[in-house]
Amino acid sequence: MSENRVLVPFKENGHAHQRCMESALTVAEQTCRARGVRLTNIRRRVLELVWRSHEPVKAYDILARLQDEHSGSAPPTVYRALDFLQTEGMVHKIESLNAYVGCGDPNHMHIGQFLICRDCGAVAEMDDDDVRILLAEKAGNLGFQIDREVIEIKGLCAVCATEKR
Amino acid sequence: MSENRVLVPFKENGHAHQRCMESALTVAEQTCRARGVRLTNIRRRVLELVWRSHEPVKAYDILARLQDEHSGSAPPTVYRALDFLQTEGMVHKIESLNAYVGCGDPNHMHIGQFLICRDCGAVAEMDDDDVRILLAEKAGNLGFQIDREVIEIKGLCAVCATEKR
């Protein structure tokens, strides 16, 4: 079994989220600079708000916070920033929740596989080649060529499973 | 390779959709009778409209057709019927499209894996145990117990790939 890459883990004991978030922001800044694209104030702020927790964040929740800070914010403000961040691989949309999560690895372009806890709402991101390979093979049996996968798995994370006992 | 079950195939040569749809309706009626739930006129009609093609159908498109036939139809009419049909396993929602497709196998409760052609828009449904097992294993490595999977794969189907040449 080759890969079990975990890009964004579930919150473990002693998870220092402040640091986790700062690191994501730093990587984002470096990546944008390297690519010659602009992480403007709005985009940066939206990325921060997405990273406030490991739960998926809704566009209109982001908007509400932006409006607290700057009344000129409107839906397009948020959706444009989210579009940019998704294009640059810094944010993923969770389609089944209409919500957005920060990506742990913007440098390596990919679309991950998400594990979503039904209890705490946290999301972990995997990027597993075995899964990708198997799906490509199964789809290939039907003559189907894969462009892009949406894989969103609902269930119970280890922390919540423990607490249930 | 144990399973490569295809519940709803892509439209192949000579696909007689009229028959395909009638068969789905018949199965639905039998299933409902067996379960003691009611496939009312509205629900039956919504199921027919979902099965009009192999492309995912939008709730408000269904609504528009219902309103042609009966002016008393409103969003809840459609969403209630869709809820019922999803609960009974006769319809699946494609989360990434906000649209609905008929299920080829309502008797065996499951949530399939969908292949969505970017060209013709058609959707095929697989229900593959190998995929399910691998995902369960990978998630299990993180201590995650799976309840439900959303797997929606975008790409090019065999028919459209052939036509491209």
Place this chain on the structure above:
DNA sequence: AATGATATGTTATAATGTAACAATTTACAG
């Protein structure tokens, strides 16, 4: 026919997302 459960009708509104065009800011060529 009376009753309770299920289903539908109806109105209103919430939640999510985009179009279109104006104003501003930025990068950078001259």
Place this chain on the structure above:
DNA sequence: CTGTAAATTGTTACATTATAACATATCATT
């Protein structure tokens, strides 16, 4: 440093998707 084009943001309006809440009707059973 200034003019200009490109990129970004502001602004208004609207489109799309979905649900809440309560009234009415229909169904299954006594």
